[in-house]
Amino acid sequence: MVKEFIKAKGIKKTYDHVKAVDNLDITVNKGEIFGLIGPNGAGKSTAIECILGTKKKDSGSVDILNMDPINNRKRVFEEIGVQFQDSYYPDRIKVKEMCQLVASLYTKSIDWREMLSKFGLSDKSKQMISELSGGERQKLSVILALLHKPKIVFLDELTTGLDPSARRQMWNFLKSLNMQGLTIFLTSHYMDEVHYLCDRISIIDKGKIITTGTPDDVIKAVDEGSLEEAYLKLIAKKGEIQ
Amino acid sequence: MKSLWIMLKIEFKLAIREFSGILFGIILPAGIITLLGILFGDKLASGNDGYTMLQQSFAAVITIGICATGLMGIPITISSYREKKVLKRFKVTPTSPVLLLIAQFLSNFILAVISSVLVFVIAYLFFDYKMIGSLWIFIIIYLLVVLSIYSIGMLIASISNSVKTSNLLCSLVYFPMFFLSGATIPYEIMPKGLQKFADIMPLTQSIKILKGVSLGSEINGYLLQIIILLVTTIVCIILSIKFFRYEY
Numbered sequence: 001m002v003k004e005f006i007k008a009k010g011i012k013k014t015y016d017h018v019k020a021v022d023n024l025d026i027t028v029n030k031g032e033i034f035g036l037i038g039p040n041g042a043g044k045s046t047a048i049e050c051i052l053g054t055k056k057k058d059s060g061s062v063d064i065l066n067m068d069p070i071n072n073r074k075r076v077f078e079e080i081g082v083q084f085q086d087s088y089y090p091d092r093i094k095v096k097e098m099c100q101l102v103a104s105l106y107t108k109s110i111d112w113r114e115m116l117s118k119f120g121l122s123d124k125s126k127q128m129i130s131e132l133s134g135g136e137r138q139k140l141s142v143i144l145a146l147l148h149k150p151k152i153v154f155l156d157e158l159t160t161g162l163d164p165s166a167r168r169q170m171w172n173f174l175k176s177l178n179m180q181g182l183t184i185f186l187t188s189h190y191m192d193e194v195h196y197l198c199d200r201i202s203i204i205d206k207g208k209i210i211t212t213g214t215p216d217d218v219i220k221a222v223d224e225g226s227l228e229e230a231y232l233k234l235i236a237k238k239g240e241i242q
Numbered sequence: 243m244k245s246l247w248i249m250l251k252i253e254f255k256l257a258i259r260e261f262s263g264i265l266f267g268i269i270l271p272a273g274i275i276t277l278l279g280i281l282f283g284d285k286l287a288s289g290n291d292g293y294t295m296l297q298q299s300f301a302a303v304i305t306i307g308i309c310a311t312g313l314m315g316i317p318i319t320i321s322s323y324r325e326k327k328v329l330k331r332f333k334v335t336p337t338s339p340v341l342l343l344i345a346q347f348l349s350n351f352i353l354a355v356i357s358s359v360l361v362f363v364i365a366y367l368f369f370d371y372k373m374i375g376s377l378w379i380f381i382i383i384y385l386l387v388v389l390s391i392y393s394i395g396m397l398i399a400s401i402s403n404s405v406k407t408s409n410l411l412c413s414l415v416y417f418p419m420f421f422l423s424g425a426t427i428p429y430e431i432m433p434k435g436l437q438k439f440a441d442i443m444p445l446t447q448s449i450k451i452l453k454g455v456s457l458g459s460e461i462n463g464y465l466l467q468i469i470i471l472l473v474t475t476i477v478c479i480i481l482s483i484k485f486f487r488y489e490y
Contacts, residue, residue, distance in 0.1 A: 054333050074336040082334040088326035092259040097252050104245035105337040 003030040004063075005152055005183050011050050011060035013043075013207075020046040022207040024060070028152070028200075033174070033184040035198035037191075039235060043207040044187045045085060048154055052082065065151065078106060081145035085156040085187075087137070089129045095140060096125040099147065106148035115143045119173070135166035142170070146177070153177075155186040159193060171197060191228035205235055245337055249345035257315065257349055267310035268357045274426070275303045275361045279369035293457055296371055300361075301452035302424045305387065305445060307357025309425065311350035312391035313398070313416040319346055320399035321408035329488045339488060347392060354388060374458035383455055383468075387448040390471040393478035394444065400482035403490055419445040424453075444474045 006028040013021040021043045028034040036044050049055035051062050053069040062069055069076040089098055099112035116122050119139045124132060132140065138158060145153050155174075159167045167190075174197060178184055188194050194201060195215045202212040211218055211234060215227050224230040257263050275296075282295035320343065323329050332339035365371030373380065394415065402408035420426060422436065423445040429437065440446045447467040454464055 052334055054330065077334055077336045080334075082331075084327065084331065084334075087331070088328060090256060090323065090326070090328055092256055093252070097255065100248055101252055102335075104248040105332070105335040107336070 004028070005030050005032075005065055006034075006051065006185065007061075007063040008047075008051050009061050011047065011062070012058045013046055013050050013055065014058055019207045021050060021057075024050075024204075024207070024209060026051070026202060026209070028183060028185055030183055031178070031181060032199045033178050033186065033197050035194045035201040036185070036187045036204060037189075037194055037201055037231065038204035042204045044204060045156060046207075047204065048156060048185070048187070052080075052154070078108075078148065079151045081148065081150035081153040083141045083145040083153070083155045083158060085160075087141040087144075092128060092130070094126055094128055095121065095132070098129060098140070098144065099125075102144045103147050109148045110146075112143070112147055115147065119143055134161045135163060138162055138166070138170070142173075146182075150182070152183045152185065155184065157187055157189065159188065159190060167193065191226070191231055195227040203231060203234055210234055246341055246345055249342060250348050253345045253349040254352065257353060263311060263315045263350070263353055266314065267307045267353050268360060270310070271303050271306035271357055271361050272364060274306065275300070275364050276368070278303070279365060279371075284370060291457075293374060296365060296369055297374065297457060298430075298453065299428065300365060300371060300373075301456045302426075302428075302449045303361050304358045304384070304452060305391075305423075305449055306420070306425050307354040307361070308384075308388055308391050309416060309420060309445060310357075311354045312388070312395040313419070314395075314412050315350045315353070316346060316392060316395040317398035317402070317408050317412050318405065320396075321402050322405045324399075324487070324489060325405050327489060333488055350392070351388060358384070373456050375455045379461055380452065380455050383448075383451050383461075386468070386471055386475075387452065390444055390448065390475040390478070393475045393482065397478040397482040397485075400485040400487075419443050422446070424449045444471060447471060 004027055006026065008024060008026040011021055011024040012019070024047055026036070026047070036047060038044055046055060050057040050060075051064070051069070053062070053073070064076050065079055067076050095116070096112070099116070103109040103112055113122070113125070116125055121136060121139060121143070124136060129137065129140065138161065142155070142158065145155070159170055162170065171193065174184060186197070198215060200212070200214055201218060202209045203218070204210070211221065213221070219225070219227055219230045222230045222233050224233055278296055278299050284294045284296065287293055287295050287298045323342070329339045329342065332342055362371070398408060398411045398415065402411055422432070422440040423429070423443050424440070425445065429440065429446065429449070432440065447470050451464040451467045455461060
């Protein structure tokens with residue numbers, strides 16, 4: 001039986017009369033890699049924040065691991081890891097200090113040294129985070145989101161700014177974590193990545209979900225050759241109607 | 243508790259690396275008390291009350307560390323944590339970001355105490371400083387001063403909407419207090435008009451009580467000052483809670 005890890009229903013969020021997210025339904029099943037894709041400003045980050053409860057939704061309901069993330073904040077966040085778009089850190093903090101700091105926030109955590117070596121960052125542990133390259137920083141932000149062995153991880157535009165080989169490395173790593181049972185909710189602008197990683201996707205535009213399904217289903221439905229073409233067609237079509 | 247301890251250690255390391263807190267909070271007051279000691283030694287203060295210039299200035303120098311940490315360190319760090327979304331990151335963990343704020347206060351408080359102890363030790367060892375009044379009452383008033391100055395710092399952190407504003411507000415509050423309250427230039431030698439202006443500042447009131455208590459005056463004589471500090475603390479705490487946000 002399929003177990004629903006995230007159930008979001010009818011989420012609405014309006015900023016100054018602009019509907020950032022409009023009647024959003026998202027379901028993510030256990031063990032799945034789910035991708036939320038859409039143009040800049042489509043409402044992806046707002047959707048994630050409404051699901052997590054860091055932004056107050058106007059209406060709708062959210063259920064994560066059968067709990068309400070606002071009322072059961074502590075228990076929910078023991079089980080989920082979050083990597084926000086553009087991670088920032090305190091000034092002059094070292095890699096290992098940030099790892100210690102984040103690990104201390106959870107009741108259980110895995111050895112951060114092990115995680116650093118898995119990502120090839122062992123020799124960077126005494127460096128300032130500000131001295132890391134873009135790719136190393138992104139890797140670190142994933143490590144920090146996974147230090148407490150979460151059941152679900154949210155990754156917002158994880159591979160933006162990575163070079164092709166670093167991106168590939170990240171894909172392999174996420175796939176292997178997923179094989180071990182991690183459920184992943186991601187957003188991305190790279191359709192090759194989405195196609196390679198995601199079991200299911202939803203395309204969002206102007207706050208509304210326009211289609212949901214496996215990447216192959218989405219491609220077939222609009223009769224295109226690749227996910228990128230299908231995506232462009234879907235977004236453009238919607239533009240024409242309005 | 244474990245996470246508070248780790249946060250405190252890291253916050254402290256970051257403060258040392260940042261260094262301006264150490265420079266303005268510890269090295270500066272240590273330098274000023276040394277300078278005062280060398281310049282005035284055990285010269286008697288004017289007014290013939292039987293105490294030395296050093297005894298008269300001691301309380302004011304003690305407050306420099308409190309101001310550097312409370313009016314610079316706390317507001318600037320907290321608003322940069324907000325701007326850099328560090329607080330937001332904490333919101334998606336089981337631990338409340340309030341813990342980080344507490345660690346921030348404690349680490350600054352420790353710096354302030356180190357500064358004050360150092361000033362005391364320098365004055366005592368090299369310049370024969372002796373506190374005339376009770377050290378215990380002095381410490382209690384010291385804590386009250388820390389509370390009120392830190393609450394002003396917290397209010398600045400809460401109302402400013404960027405690190406830039408926070409920096410500006412800090413300078414607007416810090417420098418007049420620093421120069422006019424008697425922390426650097428003795429209050430006694432200021433013209434009357436300036437004294438009146440200086441009197442509105444909580445730091446001036448703080449230094450008045452600390453000075454009085456260290457020179458052996460009765461604490462009862464400072465009820466008005468104590469009330470001013472308490473009211474400042476309460477009002478600033480209420481307002482900073484009201485205006486506090488985790489992100490811009």
